Amino acid sequence: MAAGNAIRGSRVGAGPLGEDERGESAPRQTVNYYCARGHITSPSFALGDETDAPEIPLEWDCPKCGFPAGLDAENPPEPIRNEPYKTHLAYVKERRSDEEGQALLDEALTELRARRESVSVAD
Missing domain, CATH: 1.20.5 (Single alpha-helices involved in coiled-coils or other helix-helix interfaces)
Structure with missing residues (x-):
């Protein structure tokens, strides 16, 4: 007799679910952030109404280089200067x-x- 799991090959949440089964996703806005090395990061933020509107951060960490990225493409924030290890x-x-x-x-x-x-x- 073979022992096993009755739902082999499946995982929780697997399957062709559409928006009608999951519900509609929240409206979103994409914001571009620019770092000093020229990378562009575009995270999405949920939109809210006037009373529930989330704040858009002024800076975001660049996932490629780790430098801070800002909203102004012409003047990105300066990289953080790390002091070397002192003996x-x-x-x-x-x-x-x-x-x-x-x-x-x-x-x-x-x-x-x-x-x-x-x-x-x-x-």
């Missing part, structure tokens, strides 16, 4: 000048030499 040394250099760093290094080397001398004298 630990870069953060230290922001906090200390080269002279302060040299003073700390000299102090640490003096302590290290003093410890080594005390260990070699004890031997």
